[in-house]
């Protein structure tokens with residue numbers, strides 16, 4: 459599977475072209491509409507209310523969490539709650555300090571600057587951001603070599619909202635300059651059911667409670683995936699039935715799209731299948747496993763494994779990848795006898811199987 463195809467996965471948490479258009483329509487517009495993430499929502503609400511009360515610009519906010527959990531949505535809500543405009547950019551788009559200086563110097567007072575994937579900004583830009591965040595000032599370097607001079611430029615107070623999937627990758631001096639850090643968790647099934655119901659209402663799709671539960675259960679804790687599955691199930695319901703999303707229709711549709719009851723897709727299952735059938739449950743090296751499923755090493759490691767690990771279906775151990783008892787059960791297979799007895803290689807020795 460190429461990276462382009464990877465991005466097309468129905469259960470991938472990245473946004474594709476169609477997603478972006480529909481996502482804009484489905485985004486909650488204020489904190490009350492934003493489902494789940496109670497702690498982040500409550501803390502953020504306090505931060506914003508206090509700033510409004512003081513008539514000040516809100517503190518800089520860092521949002522961390524997996525793709526598709528609502529970081530962009532929250533940044534837009536922050537701007538809306540502060541009655542401020544928002545500018546959206548991303549770390550990879552800012553390769554030179556000059557790129558950042560151009561953006562910062564054009565901000566208006568109180569504006570929210572949303573910097574997605576902030577951990578992927580270049581080092582010189584990052585250093586410029588330190589001063590901008592703390593002192594609302596940047597030094598613009600004019601000229602080159604010994605003749606170069608730094609011209610200080612005052613900035614209007616603004617709120618930086620940084621988003622990252624990997625808070626641990628941020629250098630401490632950058633992390634420390636955020637007045638508030640919110641960690642976004644994966645959503646519980648009942649929260650995703652609410653997301654599905656809300657989106658169905660906005661998309662004018664008739665859905666039964668069981669249908670929403672079925673979609674929520676297969677959405678990997680991620681609203682973006684829930685919304686995408688809902689749209690595919692809606693297509694199926696319209697073409698194959700009377701347009702109403704029932705549990706049965708959701709099941710049939712997601713079977714067509716190869717998303718199983720736990721939210722695993724074809725790639726996830728082929729990784730598990732190879733691990734169990736060809737390697738007796740492991741341990742097996744990542745490269746060998748990737749060759750066995752005909753995928754790039756990175757695809758297996760970065761696309762399939764995080765969810766399999768999170769679901770407790772696969773363990774990454776120093777000796778290689780190992781299937782857990784839940785993996786055998788999920789694929790309806792019985793582990794070899796030595797697994798259960800705790801004498802064989804691999805998982806038994808890793809303590810993954812009970813005696």
Ligand SMILES: Nc1ncnc2c1ncn2[C@@H]1O[C@H](COP(=O)(O)OP(=O)(O)OP(=O)(O)O)[C@@H](O)[C@H]1O
Nearest residue numbers: 481484485492493525526527528529530531681682
């Ligand atoms: N709490 C929520 N309630 C309702 N819908 C949500 C919620 N969080 C996210 N969504 C929906 O999920 C979609 C993806 O959200 P968003 O783009 O904000 O995620 P993200 O974390 O910024 O992802 P990425 O890091 O990939 O950019 C949006 O369409 C939004 O409507």
